[in-house]
Amino acid sequence: MSEIPSSQSTDATLSETDRTNADQPPRRRGLPLIGSTLSIARDPLGYLESASEYGDVVAYEAFGTEFALVFDPDAVESVLVSRSDQFRKGEFETNFGDLIAPGGIAFTEGEQWRRQRRLLQSSFTPDRIRSFAGKMATEAAALVDGWDDGETIVLQDALSTYTLRVLSRTLFDLKREAPRSSAPASGDLPRALEDDRAETVRRAATALDNYASPGRLALGSIVPSWVPDRAEREYEAAMADLEALVADLVAQRRSVDDGGDDLLSLLARAEYPDGSRLSPAEVRDQLVTFLFAGHETTATTLTFACWLLAGDSAVQTALERELEAVCGDREPTFTDCDALVYTEAVVREAMRLYPPVVGLYREPRRGTTLAGYRIPAGTTLQLSVYGIQRDGRWWSAPETFRPERWLTGGDDDSGRTLEPAGDRPEYAYFPFGGGPRHCLGMRFAMTELQLALATIVHHVEFDRVTETLEPSLGVTLDPGPLEVRVRLR
Template sequence: MSEIRTTGDDREPTTDAESDTGPTRAAVGTPPPGPRGLPLVDSTLAFARDPLEFLASMREYGDVARYEAFGREFVVVSDPGLVEEVTVARDGEFWRGEFEHEFSDLLDVEGLFFAEGERWRQQRMLLQNAFTPARIESYADDMVEETGRLVDNWSDGEVIDVRESMSALTLRALTRTLFDLEFETERADRVRRWVHAMGAYSDSEFFGTRAVLPTWLPSRAEREYRRATADIESLVEDLVAERRGSDAEGNDLLSLLATGEYPDGSQPTAEEITDQLQLFLLAGHETTATALTYACWLLTGDDADDFRARLEREVDAVCGDRDPTFTDLPDLTITEAIGREAMRLYPPLPFLQREPHEETALAGYRIGPETTVQLNMYGIHRDGRWWSEPDAFRPDRWLADDENGRSVVADPDDRPEYAYFPFGGGSRHCIGMRFAMTELKLSLAMLVRRVDFERVTESIDPTPKVSLDPGPVEMRVRKR
């Protein structure tokens, strides 16, 4: 008897026999199906040319598909149930894997995102104190104020690069909230140069064609990244010294690292502090900036007039003539739905990766201990089995009415939980999820209160780099 799978939204259930995605079961011990790559380089060049298109092409082989690239074996997982199996039910069988650790080694930075085992647990327990609900609430006013400062610096009719502007905004908000610091222009510029250098370096050395070239060949991207990293390390050392030299006691991330202790009583080493701050400087602003950029972009599309008008009415009704506050968040339902839909279509991190500790099976296929399991977030988020009109911008899919007839944000009961997982899942879900959603909603509401955008850049071509980079996104600002 074939398994019945629900497909979500208004689509009919399908059976395995009816599915066009290939086999969903196989005899244990059988390797997953997949493409035959080119001699020597396998599928490296195909992946490097267009990672998103390449992963989409793997669907023809089924929800579990194999390919070889960068000298290793990958297995692409494109089924929500299997994602949940790997990240939750069988979490202990998998780790981040050598592929991501090679990325860590390439950038010469470690920290919470790359730590494993007891080291990861200790770091997580210390750092999560900066992300409690009470701490998130205390950050809200700074997030709103920084958005207002950004908008005040724009002129009516000015053309801006929204991607660069959102990056500057989220960096300033991050440093005020998590580091309790005001970054002057010089310090902020050093961070931005480092982020750009990291993106160029990782893109060329890890995902680009240099991945198949001899490592001894000179690389301008690497030299620029190393210079920028030395600059950031010096900056972080100064920040830690300043915090340790002050009498102030704080619960912000910088204070926790500079003065806190792990659960076993030990203190973070200087190297650990530097690595953690570097990673949070990067991930803490880059991913939210990406999500905000795509939300602004989507709201300026020809098919988004209705949603944009509804968003404006909601913000006007909730906030009136004042700026949004933390207490407004439960009522900003359309705002949240638009943020969620932006991250569905363009998740800041389009795929996650895991590796089994030892040989195992997934959906009946053999998975070797050195195989990188690639959880295809971008593909699952746009899969027609779980989403009607999967490529369309439809924030309504996130809205429902409660028993009192009020609009609320809700996940449909007939959709698998892991059909949407922009913050990962299981024990290693993003520690900054509440922080990011709070900033996304408050900043978006603040922008809607103050300005309208008009597209100047007509199309975007998202590319996985440090995050899912849309490239330059120029828009014209119209003050409201």
């Protein structure tokens, strides 16, 4: 297990661990009635990190729910893959889904989920990703173009604007949409209207992040509120606007089938086997789910990757060399991705140290055992991506940023040693989950991340302005307002 700083101990100590009953997982005790809720609301990431000291499966209670944190890669494989039919997402996650998008694919179960997955995965085939990649690269070039030499930027702000623009262009394709009149079917939407629509999507994404923050939800679970707070009011207003926009766009796409390949066109045209179509509310739920799943996750990964690069000139130089060898003077494109192996290694390593999705939630359909421990029905399993990906049993120098560990053999010119994956369990690394419910946008995300990073490094170098990284747990792992200075190359 990786070393846990003592300052991160919260409401319990090791001596309080209940090891009396061999088939119960060790328990981390909190306060009477509210369990560990306050500790988690105060410092969710610290709580999760320090819990790994108790064992590979650790029970605790919070938000009125019984949790079991899992730090064992083989148990993760069992839950996500080989015994996946014995587990469902469970109440903790569906309660969250009910707040933002009850019918969204990330929250549904059984036949409804299968039908949605079949329908939606046709938007994420390699051909579709290739057709989206041009927009990803164009937006990345526009992002870098807006930076001046010597300018200080807040990485997360800049990069979440970037990922939102990519999502808007590929999922909603606001630019392509023609007005209802007889105007041409593509590309001629008046700029102001396009900006207006993009602003509606941006406001919805921001309101979603503020509304669904774990700190807010945690406090809500112990201090019930009958009066909506500001975040809730803003969320409801932003969602009403988004719903109106989606209804309008769906109607337009149904009236003119111009063969558009964005996700909204697919959803607008899709038919169930009985010939019925998705209602605007169903379409809205999917789009909100994609905003939720695909926006901050990629922005956060890019933020961590850029900040890590800014502090490591050897990695920055190795990346630049690779880009020069593969692309020369031209901009990176989709066809370069296979050859940009070091760029991919940087992305993977950033996601190992700072996985945007810190833990996955599952609930056993009935009482079961896991890693030799009894897990009663109603327990919420929390599979710790963050803990496992930093565990010294599977990773050498687990806290060190070392992209080379992802390269297979050969000399990477940096003089650093390569790490054989060897006997590391497969689920020692699972930033995109695994099994039937693995991330639907994984290929989309990896292409976007590789292209954005390559384009950025092609044009600029970074120096750190913020020296210390103190991530916290937001909807995704939150890097905070990290600043870097831009040097144009």
